[in-house]
Amino acid sequence: MKRTIVTAILYTVITAIALGIGYPLAITAIAQALFHDKANGQLIAQNGQVIGSAIIGQPFTGPGYFHSRPSAAGAGYDAANSSGSNLGPTSKALADRVAASVASEQTGAPVPVDLVTASGSGLDPDITPEAAYYQAARIAKERGLSDAAVNGLIARHVTQRQFGLLGEPRVNVLALNLALAQLR
Amino acid sequence: MTSNGWLQILLFFASVLLLAKPLGLYMVKVFERTSTPFDFALRPLERLLYKLTGVKEDEEMGWQQYAIAMLIFSAATLFLTYAIERLQGLLPLNPQHLPGVAPGLAWNTAVSFTTNTNWQSYVPETTMSYLTQMLGLATHNFWSAAVGMALAVALIRGIARREASTLGNFWVDMTRSILYVLLPICVVYATVLVSQGVVQNLRPYDTVKLVEAQSVTTTGTDGKKTTTSIATQTIAQGPVASQEAIKMLGTNGGGFFNTNSAHPFENPTPFTNYLQMLSIFLIPAGLTVTLGRMVGSTKHGWAVFAAMSVFFFLGTTAAYKAESQPSPMMHHVTQTQGNMEGKEVRFGVANSALFATVTTDASCGAVNAMHDSFTPLGGLVPLTNILLGEIVFGGVGAGLYGMLIFVILAVFLAGLMVGRTPEYLGKKIEAVDVQLSMLYLLIFPLIILSLAAVSVLAPTFGTSSLGNQGPHGLSEILYAFASAVGNNGSAFAGLNANTPWYNSSLGVAMFCGRFLMIVPMLAIAGNLARKKIVPASQGTFPVTTPLFVVLLCSVILIVGALTFFPVLSLGPILEHLQMHAGRTY
Numbered sequence: 181m182k183r184t185i186v187t188a189i190l191y192t193v194i195t196a197i198a199l200g201i202g203y204p205l206a207i208t209a210i211a212q213a214l215f216h217d218k219a220n221g222q223l224i225a226q227n228g229q230v231i232g233s234a235i236i237g238q239p240f241t242g243p244g245y246f247h248s249r250p251s252a253a254g255a256g257y258d259a260a261n262s263s264g265s266n267l268g269p270t271s272k273a274l275a276d277r278v279a280a281s282v283a284s285e286q287t288g289a290p291v292p293v294d295l296v297t298a299s300g301s302g303l304d305p306d307i308t309p310e311a312a313y314y315q316a317a318r319i320a321k322e323r324g325l326s327d328a329a330v331n332g333l334i335a336r337h338v339t340q341r342q343f344g345l346l347g348e349p350r351v352n353v354l355a356l357n358l359a360l361a362q363l364r
Numbered sequence: 365m366t367s368n369g370w371l372q373i374l375l376f377f378a379s380v381l382l383l384a385k386p387l388g389l390y391m392v393k394v395f396e397r398t399s400t401p402f403d404f405a406l407r408p409l410e411r412l413l414y415k416l417t418g419v420k421e422d423e424e425m426g427w428q429q430y431a432i433a434m435l436i437f438s439a440a441t442l443f444l445t446y447a448i449e450r451l452q453g454l455l456p457l458n459p460q461h462l463p464g465v466a467p468g469l470a471w472n473t474a475v476s477f478t479t480n481t482n483w484q485s486y487v488p489e490t491t492m493s494y495l496t497q498m499l500g501l502a503t504h505n506f507w508s509a510a511v512g513m514a515l516a517v518a519l520i521r522g523i524a525r526r527e528a529s530t531l532g533n534f535w536v537d538m539t540r541s542i543l544y545v546l547l548p549i550c551v552v553y554a555t556v557l558v559s560q561g562v563v564q565n566l567r568p569y570d571t572v573k574l575v576e577a578q579s580v581t582t583t584g585t586d587g588k589k590t591t592t593s594i595a596t597q598t599i600a601q602g603p604v605a606s607q608e609a610i611k612m613l614g615t616n617g618g619g620f621f622n623t624n625s626a627h628p629f630e631n632p633t634p635f636t637n638y639l640q641m642l643s644i645f646l647i648p649a650g651l652t653v654t655l656g657r658m659v660g661s662t663k664h665g666w667a668v669f670a671a672m673s674v675f676f677f678l679g680t681t682a683a684y685k686a687e688s689q690p691s692p693m694m695h696h697v698t699q700t701q702g703n704m705e706g707k708e709v710r711f712g713v714a715n716s717a718l719f720a721t722v723t724t725d726a727s728c729g730a731v732n733a734m735h736d737s738f739t740p741l742g743g744l745v746p747l748t749n750i751l752l753g754e755i756v757f758g759g760v761g762a763g764l765y766g767m768l769i770f771v772i773l774a775v776f777l778a779g780l781m782v783g784r785t786p787e788y789l790g791k792k793i794e795a796v797d798v799q800l801s802m803l804y805l806l807i808f809p810l811i812i813l814s815l816a817a818v819s820v821l822a823p824t825f826g827t828s829s830l831g832n833q834g835p836h837g838l839s840e841i842l843y844a845f846a847s848a849v850g851n852n853g854s855a856f857a858g859l860n861a862n863t864p865w866y867n868s869s870l871g872v873a874m875f876c877g878r879f880l881m882i883v884p885m886l887a888i889a890g891n892l893a894r895k896k897i898v899p900a901s902q903g904t905f906p907v908t909t910p911l912f913v914v915l916l917c918s919v920i921l922i923v924g925a926l927t928f929f930p931v932l933s934l935g936p937i938l939e940h941l942q943m944h945a946g947r948t949y
Contacts, residue, residue, distance in 0.1 A: 187433075188439075191535065193444075195507070203502075204606040218559065221565075230571075231575055233570075236629070255582070260569055260598040264736075269939070274737075291697050293697050293702075300623055300734045310698070346634035347637065350710050
C-alpha cells in the first residue's frame with residue numbers, strides 16, 4: 181500500500197509536468213513557428229489599430245451595416261464571456277426576443293431564421309447568404325449604392341462548404357462590412 | 365433534412381468504420397506489449413518513467429490491487445488540481461490576474477475532471493488561468509482517459525484469460541495508453557487544429573476597437589434604464605489547441621472556453637468540426653476491435669460494433685429530424701434551415717444534431733451547439749443517450765465496459781429463455797456475475813433520479829437555479845444529474861449550477877458515477893478471469909450473430925425504457941406536446 185501511494189504521487193508529479201507543461205509548450209512552439217497568424221487569433225489591423233479577429237463575430241446593428249446575429253455573450257459579442265441564450269423551445273422570453281428581432285429586421289418578406297436567433301457561442305462570425313441578401317436593399321438605400329453593387333459584394337464574400345461538402349455556406353459579417361466601406 | 369446533411373453524416377460514420385480496425389489492432393499490440401513501430405522512440409521514455417516512479421513493469425495485479433492503484437492515483441491527481449485552482453493567483457501564466465477559485469467550485473471542478481466528466485459550473489475565460497487550464501485540467505484529460513482505457517483492457521483480459529488471478533498492471537496499461545496512443549495522436553491533431561484557426565498562445569487577452577460602436581440599454585433591478593456605450597471587444601486567448609485535441613480524443617469534453625466547441629477559437633471550421641466528432645469515436649470504436657481480437661472472436665467485436673451502430677443511427681436520425689422542424693413559436697420567419705437558436709451558421713443543423721448525438725453516445729460532453737435550446741425531441745436524444753449509459757462507442761474505455769455489462773445481461777436472459785446456464789465466450793455466467801452487473805445497472809438510475817427528485821422539490825435551492833420553466837425545467841435538472849452520474853459533462857446550460865447545492869450534489873454524483881461503477885466492473889473482470897473455459901455446445905448462445913445484436917439492443921432499450929420513461933414523459937415529451945399546443949412559459 182505504501183509503495184502504491186509513493187508511486188501514485190511520483191507518477192502524478194512527473195506526468196503532470198510532462199503533459200501539463202511540456203506538451204502544451206511544445207505545441208505552442210510548433211504553432212507559433214508554423215501558423216503564427218492563426219495561432220494568435222487572426223487579428224485584423226487597420227492603420228495600426230487592431231479592429232477585430234477574422235473569426236470572432238462583432239455586433240452590427242446600424243441600418244448602414246450588415247447586421248450580425250443576436251448574441252447572448254455578455255452585453256453582446258463579448259469575446260471574454262462566450263455564451264448562448266440557453267432558452268428552451270417553449271420559453272416565452274425566447275418567443276418575445278425573436279418577435280422583437282423580427283420587427284426590427286423585417287422588410288416585408290419573412291426573415292431568415294439565423295438573423296433572429298442567437299448562436300451557441302454568442303460570437304458567430306457568420307450569417308447565411310440568404311440573411312445577407314435579405315439585407316441588401318436596406319444597405320443599398322442607406323449608403324446610396326445600387327442593389328446590384330451590394331448583391332455583387334455579397335456574392336464575392338460567400339464561403340462555400342469546405343471541400344464542397346462539409347458545413348454550410350456562409351458569409352463573414354465583419355469581412356463583408358469592411359469591404360462595404362471600400363465600395364463606392 | 366437535406367441530402368448534403370445526410371452525406372456528411374454518412375461520411376462521418378464511414379470514417380469511423382474505416383479507422384476502427386487499424387487502430388484497434390494497433391491497440392492490441394500496445395496492450396499485449398508486443399513490438400510497435402514506435403518502440404525506438406517511446407520504449408526508452410516508458411522505461412524511464414517506470415524507473416522514476418518505482419513501477420515494476422512485469423508485476424501483475426489482481427482486481428483488488430488494480431482497483432486500489434486506480435483509486436489512489438485518482439485521489440493524488442484530484443488533490444493536485446484542487447491545489448492549483450486554489451493557488452492560481454500566486455502562480456505564473458496568469459496574464460489576466462485571475463484570483464484563486466472559490467473552494468466549492470474548485471472542488472466540483474477537480475472531481476469533475478478526475479472522473480472524466482468535465483462538467484463546468486464556471487465560465488473558463490473569466491475563472492481559470494492558463495496554468496490551471498494546462499496543468500490542472502488538460503492533464504486530467506490524459507489521465508482520466510488513460511485510466512478508462514486501462515480499465516477497459518483489464519475487463520477484456522478478464523474475459524480472455526482462463527483460470528488466472530490477475531488482470532494486468534494498472535501503471536503499465538495507463539502509461540502505454542498515454543505514450544503509445546493518446547500523446548502521439550494529440551501532437552499531430554493539435555497541429556492540424558492550429559492550421560485551421562484554433563488558437564495556441566500564452567498572450568494576454570486582446571482588446572480591439574469595434575468597427576461599429578454600440579450603445580446598449582439595460583434595465584436595472586430598480587427599473588431604471590441605463591445606456592452604456594461599447595466601443596471595444598476583449599478577445600480571450602490561450603493555449604487552446606493542445607487542450608482541444610486531448611479534450612476530444614480522451615472523450616473528456618471540458619471546453620477551454622465557456623461555449624466549448626461552439627466557440628470559433630475552439631472549433632473554427634467545418635473540417636475541425638468533422639475531426640472533433642471523429643476523434644470522439646476513434647478510440648472507443650477501435651476498442652471494439654481490440655476486444656474481438658484479444659478475446660479470440662473478431663466477430664464478437666464486430667457484433668458489439670453493430671449494436672452500437674444501431675443506436676448511433678437511431679439517435680442521429682431522430683435528432684436531425686427534430687432539429688430540422690420549424691418552431692411554431694416563431695412567426696414571419698423563414699425556417700427552412702430548422703432550429704437555429706443556439707447553433708452556429710458554419711455548422712448548421714445537420715452537424716449540430718450529429719455532434720450532439722456523438723458527444724452523448726460517448727461520454728464526451730463537448731458541445732458545438734447549446735442543447736438547452738434544442739427542440740423538445742431534439743434534446744430528448746442526447747438526454748436518452750446519457751441515460752442509456754453512454755454505451756454507443758462510449759467514452760474512452762468507459763463505454764466499452766458499460767456495453768459489456770449489458771452483454772452479460774443479454775446472455776443471461778438468453779440462458780433463461782432456453783433453460784441453460786448462460787455462457788459468455790466459454791465462461792459460465794453465474795449468480796455473482798449477474799448480481800454485480802445488476803448492481804452496476806442500478807446504482808446509475810438510483811443516484812440520478814433521487815438527486816433530481818430532491819432538486820425538483822426544493823424551491824429555495826433546487827428550482828431557483830432554473831433557466832427555463834415548465835416541463836423544460838425538469839429536463840434541465842434531469843440532464844444535469846444524468847450528465848454528472850454518466851460522467852458526460854454536457855449540460856442544459858440554462859441551469860445555474862454554480863451554487864452550493866448543485867456544486868456539492870453534482871460533485872457527489874460524478875464521484876459515485878465513476879468509482880461506484882468501476883469497482884463492481886473490476887470485480888466482474890476478476891471473477892471472469894478465474895473461470896475455466898467450457899467448450900461450446902449446441903446449447904451455447906452465440907454472441908457473434910445478428911440475433912445476438914437484436915437481443916443486445918432489446919435488452920438495452922428495455923432496461924433504459926423501464927427505468928426512465930416516466931420521467932422523460934414529464935420532461936421533453938410533455939414539452940413537445942405543449943409546444944405544438946402553443947404553450948409558453
